[in-house]
Amino acid sequence: MKRSTSLLLVLLLALLAGCNREPASTAAGPNGVAKLKIVYIPKNTGNPYFTEVGRGYEDAAKEIGADFATTAPDKADASLQIPIVKEQIQRGVDVILISADSADALDQVLDEARSKGITVVTVDADLVGNESHRDAAVLPADFDTIGSSQVELLGKLTDYQGDFAILSAKRDAPNQNVWIAKMQEALKDPKYAKMKLVDIVYGDDDPQKSTTECEGLLAKYPNLRGIISPTSVGLAQSAEVVDRAGVYPGGAHAVGKGLQLTGLSTPNQLKEFVSKGSVTAFQLWAPYNEGYLAVYLGQAIHDKKITPAPGGTFETKKFGVMKFSPKLEIVGGPLVTFDKSNIDKYNF
Amino acid sequence: MKWLARRETVPAALVILAFIAGFIESPYFLDFRYLLDASSLYVETGLLALGMTLVIISGQIDLSVASGMALCACVAAKLLSLGWPTPLALAATIALGALLGCFNGLLISGLGLSSVVVTLGTMAAYRGAAQVLAGADSIKFPANLTGIDNVKTLGTPVPVPLTILMFAAIVVGLVLHRTVLGRWIYATGTNARASFFSGVPTAKVTVSVFAISGMLSAVAGLLIDSRLGVARYDHGQGLEVDVITAVVLGGASIFGGSGSALGSMLALLLVALIRIGMGLANVTAEYQLAVVGTLLVVTVMVGNLGEKIAASKSRGRPLAPEPPRNSPQESHT
Numbered sequence: 001m002k003r004s005t006s007l008l009l010v011l012l013l014a015l016l017a018g019c020n021r022e023p024a025s026t027a028a029g030p031n032g033v034a035k036l037k038i039v040y041i042p043k044n045t046g047n048p049y050f051t052e053v054g055r056g057y058e059d060a061a062k063e064i065g066a067d068f069a070t071t072a073p074d075k076a077d078a079s080l081q082i083p084i085v086k087e088q089i090q091r092g093v094d095v096i097l098i099s100a101d102s103a104d105a106l107d108q109v110l111d112e113a114r115s116k117g118i119t120v121v122t123v124d125a126d127l128v129g130n131e132s133h134r135d136a137a138v139l140p141a142d143f144d145t146i147g148s149s150q151v152e153l154l155g156k157l158t159d160y161q162g163d164f165a166i167l168s169a170k171r172d173a174p175n176q177n178v179w180i181a182k183m184q185e186a187l188k189d190p191k192y193a194k195m196k197l198v199d200i201v202y203g204d205d206d207p208q209k210s211t212t213e214c215e216g217l218l219a220k221y222p223n224l225r226g227i228i229s230p231t232s233v234g235l236a237q238s239a240e241v242v243d244r245a246g247v248y249p250g251g252a253h254a255v256g257k258g259l260q261l262t263g264l265s266t267p268n269q270l271k272e273f274v275s276k277g278s279v280t281a282f283q284l285w286a287p288y289n290e291g292y293l294a295v296y297l298g299q300a301i302h303d304k305k306i307t308p309a310p311g312g313t314f315e316t317k318k319f320g321v322m323k324f325s326p327k328l329e330i331v332g333g334p335l336v337t338f339d340k341s342n343i344d345k346y347n348f
Numbered sequence: 349m350k351w352l353a354r355r356e357t358v359p360a361a362l363v364i365l366a367f368i369a370g371f372i373e374s375p376y377f378l379d380f381r382y383l384l385d386a387s388s389l390y391v392e393t394g395l396l397a398l399g400m401t402l403v404i405i406s407g408q409i410d411l412s413v414a415s416g417m418a419l420c421a422c423v424a425a426k427l428l429s430l431g432w433p434t435p436l437a438l439a440a441t442i443a444l445g446a447l448l449g450c451f452n453g454l455l456i457s458g459l460g461l462s463s464v465v466v467t468l469g470t471m472a473a474y475r476g477a478a479q480v481l482a483g484a485d486s487i488k489f490p491a492n493l494t495g496i497d498n499v500k501t502l503g504t505p506v507p508v509p510l511t512i513l514m515f516a517a518i519v520v521g522l523v524l525h526r527t528v529l530g531r532w533i534y535a536t537g538t539n540a541r542a543s544f545f546s547g548v549p550t551a552k553v554t555v556s557v558f559a560i561s562g563m564l565s566a567v568a569g570l571l572i573d574s575r576l577g578v579a580r581y582d583h584g585q586g587l588e589v590d591v592i593t594a595v596v597l598g599g600a601s602i603f604g605g606s607g608s609a610l611g612s613m614l615a616l617l618l619v620a621l622i623r624i625g626m627g628l629a630n631v632t633a634e635y636q637l638a639v640v641g642t643l644l645v646v647t648v649m650v651g652n653l654g655e656k657i658a659a660s661k662s663r664g665r666p667l668a669p670e671p672p673r674n675s676p677q678e679s680h681t
Contacts (some may be wrong), residue, residue, distance in 0.1 A: 071632065075631035079576070082576075083386065083624075083627060084627060087624070090386070091628060104486050104576075104577065107577055108577050112498075112579050
């Protein structure tokens with residue numbers, strides 16, 4: 001009988017060992033070539049947005065010949081990122097890239113990492129207000145240019161002519177309000193003299209309300225040439241409405257040249273409508289760029305090729321020269337425009 | 349064969365296995381200083397588990413431990429930010445913890461309500477109170493009290509929180525095994541009715557175990573504030589599950605009447621070693637959860653088997669079917 005107990009214990013050991021052998025390749029031996037060891041800690045596992053950032057890391061890591069690994073807690077909780085950072089310190093990594101789940105709870109452990117010579121770069125989610133606890137940050141996009149990029153995209157789609165409306169998120173949504181203000185500023189450019197913003201409506205990022213608001217716009221302005229919806233819920237719901245009403249260019253009920261719907265969204269949400277033709281083009285920042293830049297930035301700082309300083313520069317072959325903001329942020333680059341020609345290359 | 353019946357046997361054996369497994373899976377594992385350092389991240393869970401051990405042995409459950417910890421953490425940071433002297437603020441926090449526990453205990457023993465229902469309610473209420481107090485933001489903890497996990501104990505490489513946990517474990521162990529209260533706790537958990545009619549003050553026992561659990565939550569709250577440098581309402585959200593897991597893995601019966609401080613601590617060490625080992629090998633969190641979950645089921649199975657074998661091998665003792673509310677007591681007397 002005693003034997004059966006020990007048998008069970010042995011089985012358990014086998015289970016433990018079996019589960020663990022799988023990723024052994026990522027834990028490269030300490031006597032290997034002195035490759036740069038980079039690790040990325042997203043907020044949690046299984047998030048497609050961070051998977052897309054991950055593609056950028058992998059490409060860049062391959063280019064510079066670095067050893068790259070990703071590890072994350074199973075749910076988004078800053079206190080769960082702490083043991084992971086400690087583990088990576090113990091594994092002796094050179095660069096930690098992290099999408100911080102808290103602006104302050106990670107300060108202590110990141111200080112510990114940096115005191116051991118590890119370079120810490122935040123990606124996509126920064127330590128807002130506690131920027132001194134990391135070396136630099138890579139953020140998705142320059143918020144100041146989002147408004148003007150959106151107006152320019154709509155202008156291109158409508159030959160810079162006609163009435164258009166904005167379908168936003170909540171009336172007090174801080175990001176959207178900044179972008180809308182910048183759109184209005186951009187419209188003062190004589191280039192856009194023939195484009196007229198006739199209405200701003202708010203769908204509250206609620207599918208039902210966004211649908212109703214979009215239908216309202218179509219009823220109120222039959223000659224509308226464009227709608228900008230700088231929020232993914234609003235844009236996806238409007239696409240549904242425009243598709244059903246058939247008012248898009250070439251649609252069954254198109255008035256004149258038809259209505260161009262555009263805005264900000266992740267590509268997966270609009271693939272269907274782009275392939276049908278009810279949406280021609282829309283934009284978002286590129287998570288891929290963030291990942292790519294973060295690896296190069298981490299390497300450059302770790303190898304002491306650059307020291308981040310406000311107004312200082314950082315260069316990659318792919319993206320050219322970039323400038324550090326006063327808070328030592330690097331921006332992932334201009335918005336990416338998704339249309340029929342490229343949308344299938346993205347999956348997030 | 350008596351050792352087979354001890355419910356600590358299985359977790360103790362597994363701790364040794366986890367050491368071996370950790371050594372095999374990562375070259376960075378066998379570093380004593382690091383293991384001590386990394387284990388100190390589990391101290392808050394450990395303190396809550398000690399309180400939970402008492403509560404579970406007495407036949408109850410406390411789902412509000414993690415919420416109580418968060419509330420105490422927020423209150424402590426608030427008091428300190430209002431300029432209260434440190435000793436006073438710390439004492440007030442621990443008193444608050446005891447009070448939160450007493451509140452649970454009084455509702456359960458006084459009104460005869462189920463501890464699941466009562467603490468399910470206070471779990472939400474305490475967390476809610478913490479959120480009202482702190483809002484969505486963090487409350488900064490004073491810099492001179494931050495980073496206790498980086499302070500070592502008197503020349504040893506043992507981080508201070510770990511020493512606090514070991515001290516608390518010894519005290520709880522002594523209370524359980526060397527005091528009248530301890531015997532009352534086991535008796536109440538084994539059969540509350542019979543204990544009551546034998547003169548055990550069962551209501552007092554219930555209030556006491558919840559009060560101790562609350563006090564330990566308060567200490568855990570102070571430690572987490574110091575470790576993170578901030579107090580937040582969402583400290584340790586969902587931690588009660590890990591806590592109950594450790595206690596049950598450590599051999600306590602969820603029906604009351606059995607369990608020990610040593611068992612709970614061994615189980616916690618086991619979970620910590622497994623997670624540290626797998627973490628160092630960059631095994632993702634989902635796999636870690638799956639392994640810990642499997643372990644729990646297997647441990648409970650093996651533990652029961654061991655007990656039955658021991659019972660059947662002891663001379664003149666028939667292999668009796670185990671009544672659900674009555675676990676064997678021989679290991680505690």
